[in-house]
Amino acid sequence: MYARQSGQMGAIMKQKNNSKTGMARLLELAATKKPLMLGSVVLSSLASIASFIPYIAIYLMVREILSVWPRVDSLDAAASLRYGGMAFGGVVLNILFYFGALSCSHLAAFGTLYELKVNFATHLAKVPLGFHILVGSGKLRKIMDENIEKIEEFIAHQLPDIVAAFVAPVVMVVILLAVDWRFGLAAMAGVILSFVLQASMYGNEGAKKMMSQYQKSLENMNNASVEYIRGIAVVKAFKQTVYSFRRLHDTIKEYTSMVIPYTLSWENSFSGFTTLINNIYLFILPVGILIGMNTSDYTGFAATMIFYLIFVPAIAGILMKVMYVNSNSIRILNGVEAMDALLAEPVMSQPAIARGVDSYDVEFQNVSFSYDKSKETKALNGVSFIARQGEVTAIVGASGGGKSTVAHLIPRFFDVTDGALLLGGVDVREMNTSYLMEQVSFVFQDVFLFKQSIRDNIRLGNPTASDEQIVEAARAAQCHEFILKLPKGYDTVIGTKGVNLSGGEKQRVAIARAIVKDAPVIVLDEATAFADPENEHLIQKAFEKLMNNKTVVIIAHRLSTIRSANKIVVMDSGKVLEEGTHEELLALRGKYSLMWQTYNETASWTMKGKGGTVNA
Ligand SMILES: Nc1ncnc2c1ncn2[C@@H]1O[C@H](COP(=O)(O)OP(=O)(O)OP(=O)(O)O)[C@@H](O)[C@H]1O
Helix, strand or coil: CHHHHHHHHHHHHHHHHCCCCHHHHHHHHHHHHHHHHHHHHHHHHHHHHHCCHHHHHHHHHHHHHHHHCCCHHHCCHHHHHHHHHHHHHHHHHHHHHHHHHHHHHHHHHHHHHHHHHHHHHHHHHHCCHHHHHHHCHHHHHHHHHHHHHHHHHHHHHHHHHHHHHHHHHHHHHHHHHHHCHHHHHHHHHHHHHHHHHHHHHHCCHHHHHHHHHHHHHHHHHHHHHHHHHHCHHHHHHCCCHHHHHHHHHHHHHHHHHHHHHHHHHHHHHHHHHHHHHHCCHHHHHHHHHHHHHCCCCHHHHHHHHHHHHHHHHHHHHHHHHHHHHHHHHHHHHHHHHHHHHHHCCCCCCCCCCCCCCCCCCEEEEEEEECCCCCCCCCCEEEEEEEECCCCEEEEEECCCCCHHHHHHHCCCCCCCCEEEEEECCEEHHHCCHHHHHHHEEEECCCCCCCCCEHHHHHHCCCCCCCHHHHHHHHHHCCCHHHHHCCCCHHHCEECCCCECCCHHHHHHHHHHHHHHHCCCEEEEECCCCCCCHHHHHHHHHHHHHHCCCCEEEEECCCHHHHCCCCEEEEEECCEEEEEECHHHHHHHCCHHHHHHHHHHHHHCCEEEECCEEEEC
8 A cells, every 4th residue: 555655656756857747747646546537537428428418319309399290299208208218317327427527536636635745745854944944834835735726626626527528529529410410510610610719719828828927916916915914013013004015016016917918818819709609509590591491301400400509509518618627727737836846846865874973063164055056145154163062152143144044054954055064073964864853952043833732842852751751841941830820731732722822931842842852962043032031040040951961052142141151153244253262252352352342331221211210
């Protein structure tokens, strides 16, 4: 079972690398569930054929009536019943076959959807973690939910309709020509003309390009309105209504300037197409007049004429279906392209022979890194320093200096562009990702807590941790007290259905999670930024326990918290400017000493008010 599934997944993965586009790609995705799809195709074809049976039955019935006209009472009751039964049977068969076709296609669609989602999630787990930071969960969710859902829609609904869209015209042509080839040819002229119009609507590259531009401008407008509504509080607070409305306004304008020519571009061909397919009987009327004037068999002529007058309007429904299949496929293909682009995202390389370590110094060796490889700008430029095991190494520096980037490189969220990052003397690229993750605990600026109980959120750090260990870690992270005050203590669920925690509380839960993990390397990015001075002191104490014989890298803004660090690395514009202990750096009288001076001035800053002074 697993082998089959992974084989199919492999097939999907291989397919994405082919530059196949369009319908071929969609059919490839559907082909992963071949037997079901085949069942759907056969049943849909049968449904399509069955849909014509009532027309034949009506034709035969009309002929029967006309043959005895005007003595209707001598009508053959058994034949009438037979034709009625035939029409009814056709309808029932059509429903049954179509139901069967949809059932097969839905089963195939759900199976494919499942595999695609698993495949997508597996792939996302293999891309560098930094990719998630850069792309954002919102976009990934959109692709995972909306675009993959579109594929489900295609396989479940469109595919049976596509089959019907191909089979129905063929059967239609056969019937049109079989009953009376002269009427048939006249009706065909109308059908062919409408096909030519449709091909000119959807076939040309200009229309396809315009359609995808239209989709893009619609997406831009939707994104801008979501952003506008989300940021409305900030916008109002800063009285930026006009300014921020401009972006939304611009996207609406762009959409309007797109949608009008887009709509107009369809105007002639679409109205021509619908007028044509709804009036195909106009093609058969002149032929009918000509045949009628020259025939002696009026009964046969009347029956045939009536049949075509009933049958030909049904062509409109069939051709409309073909058209919607075309337009929906273009919409769905945009979703497939977005999904394929993500599946083409390179995965993180894994070593052929994975190495482990038994010491935990973190060493940056002439590391350079760019977020955007196509641009010259480097977030880190030739960074070298060692964070020793058993020591606290603090990274400080100006905003945008590269501190967070250093923090993200240690657990290999991104790979270095140049140079090397070593853990215990081994390049992190020579370790399995899961092994590296076991060696590093991190608490970053954006703390993410799952909508689960606090206990489960802490246990995420170490699934085997006992309840006692969790409480111990929470005590050390100074969150035990506030957790006990929550409605269900450690079992309180976080999020919309439970309680909402403050930024500082969330961060302390994340620290408890890091404590319970007990990894040899700890990376803390602004870990105490949300804490008040009293808690900051307590958290510092908790860290002292946590840091015992570990390699600790702290990214800090508040110099007071890292004064006692064993080493302070000062960064600016992606480079290391200075490094040393607090005292050594002060003696250097360089950047750090200036920062320290500014920090002290700020700390002793007083605000003179009317009623006296307030110490900051
Ligand atoms: N996701 C990103 N995409 C592109 N460039 C980025 C990204 N994140 C950071 N940068 C750039 O990399 C450089 C270093 O940023 P980084 O966040 O590492 O600095 P920092 O010292 O942590 O700043 P701060 O103290 O303000 O958080 C900056 O020039 C920044 O603009």
